[in-house]
Amino acid sequence: MNRENETAALAAxxxxxDAFEHVDGDGAEHEPDPExxxxxxxxxxxxxxxxxxxxxxxxxxxADLPALEFVEAATEPMAVSLVDRGGLDLLILDGEATxxxxxGMCRQLKDEIYNCPPVLVLVGRPQDAWxxxxxxxEAVTSHPLDAIAVASAVTSLLRARLAVVTS
Numbered sequence: 001m002n003r004e005n006e007t008a009a010l011a012a013x014x015x016x017x018d019a020f021e022h023v024d025g026d027g028a029e030h031e032p033d034p035e036x037x038x039x040x041x042x043x044x045x046x047x048x049x050x051x052x053x054x055x056x057x058x059x060x061x062x063a064d065l066p067a068l069e070f071v072e073a074a075t076e077p078m079a080v081s082l083v084d085r086g087g088l089d090l091l092i093l094d095g096e097a098t099x100x101x102x103x104g105m106c107r108q109l110k111d112e113i114y115n116c117p118p119v120l121v122l123v124g125r126p127q128d129a130w131x132x133x134x135x136x137x138e139a140v141t142s143h144p145l146d147a148i149a150v151a152s153a154v155t156s157l158l159r160a161r162l163a164v165v166t167s
Contacts, residue, residue, distance in 0.1 A: 037069040038158055039087055041117075043079040043102060044094035049122070049145075050074075053092055056147035062155045065162070076100035083109055088117050090157055095123045095131070096143065103135040110136040118157040120150075 040057075042050045050072050060067050071088065073079035076099075083091065091109070093102025106119045121137040122145065123129060132140035138160075139153040 036066040038066045038089045038162075039069050039071060040090045040092060040154075041071045041073060041079060041082055041088050042092045043073045043076075043097065043105070044122075045074055045097040046094065047074070049094050049096075049143075052145050053122075053150060056145060056150040057154055058151075061151040062159075065155065065158050076105055079105065080109070083113055083116070089161055090154065091117050091119045092154070093119060093121050093137075095121050095128070095135075103131055103137070106132075106135040106137050118161055120153050120157060 042053050044050050044053075054070050054072075057068055071082055073082055076097075079093070082088065091106075093106055095102040102121050103123075106121055109116050109119070118138040119136075120139045120141065121132045121135060123131065123140055123142045126142045129140045129142065139157055141149045141153055
């Protein structure tokens, strides 16, 4: 057998092995399980704030957490609709958004959504953090956004959420 035939035979054997990796014991074909993700809603009327949050978190803020999948909303009706549909693991709401701020929206969602996901509220200044208590947000950070503070808050909230969901 010449070198070209050996290479072709090896490639065919590998392709056959790959094909059988997607077959169950009963012969039914299936796709490999996708990596689990954590869905995060980022609400702000300001596109730049949404981008800052997403950049601060990256695709995975901690090695022990699943990858993040971001869902963006620029209006209150869209954000409320997305939360109402379910399937979100964390909400990041901009308290400085207009006309509907994240703090008021947080309080509304906590009142109206059964098992509302945890919420991180972004406030305008550190002195406004006490307002997050009224809104029932589980965490708060202030503008200008500090990537480490945002990632730390999100990591803590997601670890707590995933610990409750998996136990």
